[in-house]
Amino acid sequence: MEMKIGLNLGLQQKIIMTPKLQQALKLLQMPTLELQQVLKQEILQNPLLEEVEDSEELESEEEAQEEDEETDEEAEAKSEDEETEEPAEEIDWDDYFETGFGIGSGYAEEEEREDFIERVPVARQTLAEHLMSQLRLVTEDEKKLAIGEYLIGSLDDSGYLTCPLKEVADTFGVTEEEVENVLKIIQTFDPPGVGARDLKECLLIQLEAKGLGDSLAAKIIRDHFDEFKQKKYLDLSKKLKVSLKELQEQAKVIGSLDPKPGLDIIAEEPKYVIPDLIVERVGDKYVVSLNDKNIPRLRISQAYREELTNNPSLSEETRDFIQSKLKNAKWLIQTIEQRRRTMVKVMEAIVEEQREFFEKGAAYLKPLTLQQIASKINMHESTVSRVTTNKYVQTPRGVFELKYFFSSSLGTQTGEEVSAKSAKEKIKEIIANEDPKKPLSDQKIADILKKDGLIIARRTVAKYREQLGILPARHRKQY
Numbered sequence: 001m002e003m004k005i006g007l008n009l010g011l012q013q014k015i016i017m018t019p020k021l022q023q024a025l026k027l028l029q030m031p032t033l034e035l036q037q038v039l040k041q042e043i044l045q046n047p048l049l050e051e052v053e054d055s056e057e058l059e060s061e062e063e064a065q066e067e068d069e070e071t072d073e074e075a076e077a078k079s080e081d082e083e084t085e086e087p088a089e090e091i092d093w094d095d096y097f098e099t100g101f102g103i104g105s106g107y108a109e110e111e112e113r114e115d116f117i118e119r120v121p122v123a124r125q126t127l128a129e130h131l132m133s134q135l136r137l138v139t140e141d142e143k144k145l146a147i148g149e150y151l152i153g154s155l156d157d158s159g160y161l162t163c164p165l166k167e168v169a170d171t172f173g174v175t176e177e178e179v180e181n182v183l184k185i186i187q188t189f190d191p192p193g194v195g196a197r198d199l200k201e202c203l204l205i206q207l208e209a210k211g212l213g214d215s216l217a218a219k220i221i222r223d224h225f226d227e228f229k230q231k232k233y234l235d236l237s238k239k240l241k242v243s244l245k246e247l248q249e250q251a252k253v254i255g256s257l258d259p260k261p262g263l264d265i266i267a268e269e270p271k272y273v274i275p276d277l278i279v280e281r282v283g284d285k286y287v288v289s290l291n292d293k294n295i296p297r298l299r300i301s302q303a304y305r306e307e308l309t310n311n312p313s314l315s316e317e318t319r320d321f322i323q324s325k326l327k328n329a330k331w332l333i334q335t336i337e338q339r340r341r342t343m344v345k346v347m348e349a350i351v352e353e354q355r356e357f358f359e360k361g362a363a364y365l366k367p368l369t370l371q372q373i374a375s376k377i378n379m380h381e382s383t384v385s386r387v388t389t390n391k392y393v394q395t396p397r398g399v400f401e402l403k404y405f406f407s408s409s410l411g412t413q414t415g416e417e418v419s420a421k422s423a424k425e426k427i428k429e430i431i432a433n434e435d436p437k438k439p440l441s442d443q444k445i446a447d448i449l450k451k452d453g454l455i456i457a458r459r460t461v462a463k464y465r466e467q468l469g470i471l472p473a474r475h476r477k478q479y
Contacts, residue, residue, distance in 0.1 A: 024335045028342065029386040032276045032291060039296045039336070048304045048322070048329045052297040127159065127194075127265040128152050134189045147172055147182045151195070159194035159262025160202070193261035200225050206257045216242065217250045228254070231475045248478060275394035277347050277402075279358070286358055288347045290340050291394070298333050300326065342379070346387045349376045350405050357405070358395060363425045368406050423454060424464045431470055436478040 027035065043049045125133075135148045147168060154163040161183070169176045186195040192209040196202035200221060207218045220228050220236070227236055228251070237244050258264070278289050307314070308322050350373060356364035370388070374381040388402035407420045430448055434440045440448070442461045449456050465472070 020331060024338075025386060027335055028339050028383070029389055031274075031390050031392075032295065033274055036295050039298065042332060043296065043298070046325050046329055046332075048301045048325045049332070050299050050301045052299050125265065127155065127157070127262050130265050131155075131186060131189055131194065135186065138185060143172070143174070144182050144185075147174070147179055148186060151179070151183055151186060155195065155262060157262055158260035159191070159196070161195060161197050191258070191261040191264045193258060199259055202259065202261065203254065203257050206261070212253070215250075215253075216240070216246075217253045220247075220250060221254065273392050273399055275399055276391040277343060277393040279347065279351060279393055279395040281358075281396055286351045286355070288344050288351060290344055292340065295336075298329070298336065300329055300333075342383065343387055343391075345377050346373060346379075346384055347393060347402070349373050350402070352376075354405050358397065361397065361425075363422055363429075365405070365407065365421045365425075367408060367420070370406060420464070423449070423456060424468055426452070426454070427461060427464055428468055428470070431465075431476070434476075436476065439473040439476040441473045 027038070030038065043051055131152045132149060135145065135152070139145065139148075150168055150171065151161065154161055154168075156162050165176045165179045165183070168179045172179075183195055187205050188209075189195070193202040193206045196205055203221050204213075204218060207213060207215065207221070212218055220240070224236055224239065233244055233247050233251075237247050240247070275291050278291050280287050280289070304322055305326070308319065308326070314322075350368075351358065353368055353372070353376075354366060356366065370381050370384045374384045377384075388406070391402050392399055393402055404421075426449060427445060430440065430445055442465065443458045445465075446456055446458045446461045449461070462472075470476075
């Protein structure tokens with residue numbers, strides 16, 4: 001077969017995503033805070049985009065009200081002319097100065113003042129800074145400070161030492177005993193338990209700080225930690241010659257300790273969830289609104305628009321620039337409005353499908369898929385997926401991620417389907433009401449659910465129990 005290079009012409013249909021379409025999909029998927037930053041950046045880059053101020057919106061409303069009031073004022077003026085003039089009253093100047101010019105205490109109390117104070121971010125100490133400040137108070141020895149700084153710098157976020165003592169000793173040319181002495185000093189610092197090399201040492205340090213270094217709880221951790229972790233209480237009670245009740249009391253003491261003490265010192269600001277949508281109950285209905293108070297309201301600059309139409313002396317280059325920016329500005333405004341309508345439409349469909357959840361709670365959550373919502377509102381499944389990704393909604397029952405309302409289904413004996421989240425709520429409720437001395441096994445929980453009409457296997461119960469963070473029956477047993 002002869003092989004050669006040649007050119008061929010052909011027609012082929014392809015779906016190509018234009019840059020504008022790609023940007024529209026990105027804007028649809030963005031959470032409110034991220035969208036706010038993007039729009040502010042667009043305002044800086046595109047001179048034809050302007051942000052509508054709240055005062056300007058109010059002015060347009062006030063102008064409409066003033067037009068209505070003018071006719072009323074004209075009618076009142078005619079009637080006042082016909083009335084006889086009354087003698088002018090004497091003016092109390094003291095009252096006038098107090099209320100009009102703010103001289104005296106009356107003005108300060110009556111006038112509403114607004115303080116425009118910039119919020120300064122609060123400086124927070126890191127775990128390393130917190131421990132170093134304590135080390136400098138304890139010792140002034142340069143070598144100990146250097147070794148201590150190295151050790152503190154080797155702690156992870158949970159407060160555990162991540163490097164061997166030999167490495168530190170070799171770095172500073174000292175013995176491991178000297179390094180361990182400095183480590184013991186650090187282990188007495190706040191928060192208790194910091195500087196430990198493992199969980200066992202961390203718990204013992206905390207018990208020592210509470211004055212329980214010689215207690216039964218400390219002995220359990222020191223000599224029988226592996227058995228305690230596996231909750232082999234019968235074997236421990238025989239070895240320690242204590243009752244099961246006493247052993248369980250000590251387990252509660254140990255359970256009150258912090259396994260990750262370093263996390264108590266947080267250097268970063270907590271991240272708050274700002275809902276993108278709000279669902280409010282008004283009478284018998286649930287009203288969906290977009291939480292877009294902080295999103296800039298955009299409009300086309302009238303000055304540039306007039307310059308484009310009324311100034312014939314504009315150069316071709318300038319005219320092309322303004323027209324391209326005008327086209328981009330119009331497209332962006334339309335895209336944001338389309339995003340607003342799409343998000344509200346999707347949430348309204350979710351509320352309609354999950355009305356029982358809003359009325360009665362999580363136990364009544366129905367199985368729901370993205371395809372069901374997409375079919376309901378005549379949109380593509382991928383569009384619904386983008387709307388529900390990384391977005392939150394504020395409801396009368398709390399703040400939820402939009403993905404929370406979607407879950408797989410389980411069959412029932414009546415042929416209906418139940419949400420997996422609803423099944424988890426029922427499992428949680430059954431375990432909460434069980435006898436702690438005789439906890440229910442996964443099979444017994446499955447049997448109880450079957451009596452309620454829910455078809456579920458033991459392995460599924462075990463999977464849901466683990467997802468809920470609930471221990472198996474043998475570890476839940478109390479004596």
